Amino acid sequence: MTATTLALIGVFVANRIARPMRRLAGAAEGLGRGQSIEALPETGPDDIRRTTEAFNRMQARLTRFVEDRTRMLAAISHDLRTPLTSLRLRAEFVTDADAQQRMMATIDEIQTMTEAALAFAREESVTEATRAVNLTALIESLCDDLADLGQKVRFLDSPKINYRCRPDGLRRAARNLIENALRYGGEARVQLDEKPSMVQIVIEDSGPGIAEEDFERVFEPFFRLESSRNRETGGVGLGLSIARATVRHHGGDITLSRMPRGLKATIALPRSHRGL
Numbered sequence: 001m002t003a004t005t006l007a008l009i010g011v012f013v014a015n016r017i018a019r020p021m022r023r024l025a026g027a028a029e030g031l032g033r034g035q036s037i038e039a040l041p042e043t044g045p046d047d048i049r050r051t052t053e054a055f056n057r058m059q060a061r062l063t064r065f066v067e068d069r070t071r072m073l074a075a076i077s078h079d080l081r082t083p084l085t086s087l088r089l090r091a092e093f094v095t096d097a098d099a100q101q102r103m104m105a106t107i108d109e110i111q112t113m114t115e116a117a118l119a120f121a122r123e124e125s126v127t128e129a130t131r132a133v134n135l136t137a138l139i140e141s142l143c144d145d146l147a148d149l150g151q152k153v154r155f156l157d158s159p160k161i162n163y164r165c166r167p168d169g170l171r172r173a174a175r176n177l178i179e180n181a182l183r184y185g186g187e188a189r190v191q192l193d194e195k196p197s198m199v200q201i202v203i204e205d206s207g208p209g210i211a212e213e214d215f216e217r218v219f220e221p222f223f224r225l226e227s228s229r230n231r232e233t234g235g236v237g238l239g240l241s242i243a244r245a246t247v248r249h250h251g252g253d254i255t256l257s258r259m260p261r262g263l264k265a266t267i268a269l270p271r272s273h274r275g276l
């Protein structure tokens with residue numbers, strides 16, 4: 001056999017292994033970043049085929065697991081409506097006006113929380129497809145929309161960043177953080193930044209900020225700081241938990257830090273090796 005034939009066989013064998021391995025690596029990374037992945041073709045040499053089969057099974061189970069959880073959350077929130085309504089009817093018969101008013105207020109609060117959980121579960125159950133977008137334009141238009149509503153949002157000069165993501169989900173997450181900055185910090189400054197391994201969306205305000213020991217707790221569902229509880233306006237304490245869930249679904253995270261005055265919230269999203 002000539003050297004050329006040997007080399008050709010070498011290339012053929014390497015390709016038979018290298019191609020499915022590359023495909024597997026790409027799919028594993030995409031899965032980690034929350035992308036919807038098609039099942040991979042289960043071909044090639046034995047070891048590789050078995051690895052691919054295992055990957056396909058894992059990804060199918062993972063998807064089913066997440067769907068089941070979301071469906072359960074939706075069912076629980078939905079089914080809580082009936083007992084809440086009957087509680088409200090019973091409260092109508094309480095003769096002590098003061099006690100009745102307090103009962104009604106509590107029922108209202110539970111109802112708001114239940115509806116918020118249900119809305120979240122419904123949104124989650126519609127899996128948005130991932131696509132490449134101009135992230136800078138997406139966030140800038142969000143800021144413009146809020147500014148048009150008379151909000152004090154400033155979008156600071158940022159590099160143009162193309163990014164593969166679920167744009168509606170990310171837009172909602174950024175909106176939650178910007179609305180917090182506005183509500184609790186009076187204004188919002190928004191800027192994007194690009195690092196070799198990640199993309200950042202930074203939101204700053206000049207309000208009272210959050211004490212470091214509460215940085216984790218504010219991400220818990222329904223948690224609100226004491227100072228925000230009695231506010232007329234405001235959500236139910238789901239904003240940060242939903243935003244973090246969305247960003248983590250993309251393989252990223254949201255972190256908080258204190259500034260001399262105000263809070264800095266950073267959405268960090270991983271860059272894939274292919275640059276998107």
Ligand SMILES: Nc1ncnc2c1ncn2[C@@H]1O[C@H](COP(=O)(O)OP(=O)(O)O)[C@@H](O)[C@H]1O
Pocket residue numbers: 176180181184185205207208209210218219223224225226227228234235236237238239240241263
């Ligand atoms: N930018 C901010 N400055 C000060 N406190 C904040 C800020 N963002 C969030 N918080 C605190 O974290 C809590 C949780 O936020 P979030 O999950 O968005 O719930 P919500 O806004 O519905 O109360 C808020 O109630 C508020 O006490």
Ligand SMILES: [Mg+2]
Pocket residue numbers: 176179180235239240
């Ligand atoms: Mg909020």
